[in-house]
Amino acid sequence: MKGRAGKVYFVGAGPGDPKLITVKGAELLAQADVIIYDRLVNLELLNYGKKEAHRIYCGKTPNYPSISQEEINEIIVEHALEGKAVVRLKGGDPTVFGRVGEEASFCLEHGISYEIVPGITSGIAAPTYAGIPLTHREFSSSFAVVTGQKRKDHDPKGDEIRWEGLAKAVDTLVFYMGVKNLPYIRENLLLHGRDQNTPVALVRWGTYDHQETLVGKLHNIVELVEARNFQSPAIIVVGEVVSLREKLAWFEEEGNQEILLKEAMTS
Template identity: 45%
Template sequence: MGKVYFVGAGSGDPELLTLKGKRVLESADVIIYDRLVHPVLLYLAKDSARFIYSGKYPKNHVLKQKNINQLLLEEGRKNQLIVRLKGGDPSIFGRVGEEITTLKSEGVSYEIVPGVTAASAASSYSGIPLTHRDHSSKVTLATAHRQAGEMLDFKGLTENGTMCLYMGVEQVASTQQKLLEQGVSKELPVAIIEWGSLGRQRTITTTVEVMINAIETHQIQNPALIIIGEVVSCRNGADWFEQLPLFGHRIVLIDTKTIDFETIITYTQQGADVYAIQVGEQRDQRFDEVHQRYLSDHYFDEVVYLDQKLATMYEKEWDVLIKEIV
């Protein structure tokens, strides 16, 4: 029998991965990773590790949950170390409970390695404390996608408290309706944070009364976190993360050699949104599919050639370049 580690990759910034998560990831024989996991974390894997993508897009699941459960069983029965790499914290809206139940039913060993959840990451990188002596003595983490008939006490939870709604953009109309029906102040501050803790992060502040218009005006899309509460008033313009020198820059690093994780984070530490690609005949071909998928979903407009010879080889438009190197 093998062992399955449910590892929280953290939210966005690849350095939010814990030390234990890094150690386990470096030892894994198989890595089953989700869509919201930053794929540069796969550069920590050993050369023999297999990658399996299990991402879920809205209304389009690459692997359905029952198939993921079965996959974990099949791999877990073998004498190997499996990492189930999930965005944020696997125990917070990560469906880890269902996957654990499946493993328990067959006696497959597992461990959970917690991660930094979106509420902590997005709020911290936007300069919003989740608790505050003057504003909030409690925090509620909730999903906007609730079961039929399920009701939240918005009034009670936001009085001297903070509410964090995960993936709440699509349900913002019903959320606003419930807030107002329960007598929550129309002037209560709201923050919507898109792609929290990545260099592409966007934070808008508004109020309950106009939160729908704010999302539509700025065309905010998931993944986004909605924070409701007086703590939002602590944000005063761009905060520490947004003031880093490379914040807002979307950069691809390109080299003919393997690009190590430490090189990548020298850019993310300065606030950049970074991806990394090894090119050439000696490239690690495990990443070909990873690159194709990620670059089809995400746009980058700056290139840094770590091998200067490549700068003259690839003097082409960005879209042509990407088609050739992936």
């Protein structure tokens, strides 16, 4: 006979740097019986868990066969019904393109309680580590986060993204999972009125030691990405705030920051 059901904790792992996980997230990892984690989770975070905790990888690697969302839902519920404390560890924040709504709903359908623990989303952290603030009094009073992918079951003739509003009404745009569809993103932004000289940056593996940033303009960013063979995972930032990177970049090239500090002090 099964005992009382356990509990599921949807924990944001943060953007990559293991030190950016929240205190609560680290505490829950240390208490978990089961840790179910994604591809973009820094594996160092698994060291917070108990030695005997069951660790289950359920990442979705692009261009390779991967576990379905339905299977992930079943895995979460299966272990919770055994009375275990389950941490579903998600890269970034669980509520930002993390499908936590689907997984939490599935838990509810099976009588399992849960908590959602926010994390630092890569759409904010990656630009920050690249020296690109998403808002600035002179350049940007608004930003929007947008998926760079289409749903597979969506009508190919339609489009879920309201391009005209994004192109004209929002100062800074942050696209997740959009490297593959960058030509499509550029085409629609230009078609709906975004200036072709708008600065664009791609930040790959944001907050990791091997972070890379590529900067261009809306009219040439696709060609630059192709020339550099710049691959996912990367965050795409579109807006005038990208121009601040030349001055504010601090993470990838600390030497440049020291030069800028000296220039500021002598000017």
